[in-house]
Amino acid sequence: MAVETAQDLAGATAAASAARVGIGGPVGSGKTALIEGLLPLFAARGTSLAIVTNDLVTQEDAERLQRSGLISPERVVGVEAGACPHTVIREDPTLNIEAADLLEDQLRPLDLILIESGGDNLASTFSLDLVDYWLFVIDVSGGGDIPRKRGPGIVRADLLIVNKSDLAPHVGVDLALMQREAEEVRNGRPVLLTNCRTGEGLDRVADHLAHDVLMEG
Amino acid sequence: MLRLTRILGNATEPEFAERLHALEHDGRVETITLDAADTARKRLRVATDKGTDCAVAIARSDRLANGAVLLLEDDRAVVVRMRETVWLALGPRDLAAALDLGYFCGNLHWRVRFEGEVLKVALDGPRETYTARLAQHLADGRARIIEEQDA
DSSP states (O other): OOOOOHHHHTTGGGGSOOEEEEEEOSTTSSHHHHHHHHHHHHHHHTOOEEEEEEESSSOHHHHHHHHSSSSOGGGEEEEEOOSOGGGGTTTOTHHHHHHHHHHHHHHOSOSEEEEEOOSOOTTOOOOTTTOSEEEEEEEGGGOTTTGGGOOHHHHHOSEEEEEOGGGGGGTTOOHHHHHHHHHHHTTTOOEEEOBTTTTBTHHHHHHHHHHHTSOOO | OEEEOOOOEETTSHHHHHHHHHHHHTTOEEEEEEOGGGGGOSEEEEEOTTOOEEEEEOOTTOOOOTTEEEEEOSSOEEEEEEOOOOEEEEEESSHHHHHHHHHHHHHTTOOEEEETTEEEEEOSSOHHHHHHHTHHHHHTTSEEEOOGGGO
């Protein structure tokens, strides 16, 4: 029997496909803004990246990213879910798997594919047949009590992001309490605060992805 | 960091079992323990029971499973161990309650299986999370929890 050693396998990671990371969360929580904030950070790190967006019946988010100047337009593909957004990231993610496969075939070698769900509710989760890791984005203006409601998206995501942290005092939210309650319902899984408009907290998001799925550091 | 990029085989296969058995005697087999749901991941950063930091990145066509051998060297092996799924067994009061319970669990996207008149829910999180959702069904008697000793 041929036994392979770690040395034989060194560098063989290229045989594996690009990391696939899902980004879910309610409408308007900042999923696309998060991607826009992450793109320059990953570009600076030399990460080869592509994006799949999901919208209900348009290509709105894909076109926004293609026009952004932050990424080559051919690196962005839009999927029109045509139904509840979670159906194409969980129950039957075929459309998104095909889109990711297409990007990978056309742009090889890729390090990372971000798959943005259409805006959904707190029950939204990703199939692990589609992604290796997923983020859930909520924002303070949705209410400080959101983490306490223990939606599956909040509890099960690999990384929870509480966006628009700067708005907390304007919408009557105790940000420290919201963060603490989020950490309590997630049993130690990470929670990060961000302000995607200013970029605050995004370095830490990139660090998590780099460590957990890009296998850096 | 130890990069693990291929599934070499399964610990139950005779050619692996013999070598793993020898390494186990010397305490040189490390295990990566995963929940059943996490075996669908193709990439994950995880530590073995001996604390080795592992970067698992396998091909999309491969799937981690209980006993998957990810490393087999003369002096060390790494094997996946899958945590057994814990099931919450529910007995509906009558046919109407069974329909109601099935709808309720489906609406929450819970993983279930049916064993005769018992509906079993896979616990992908703390049991209390599930019983809290079922509180009304349990309180009004539409469903009851069947503990293992009662089965």
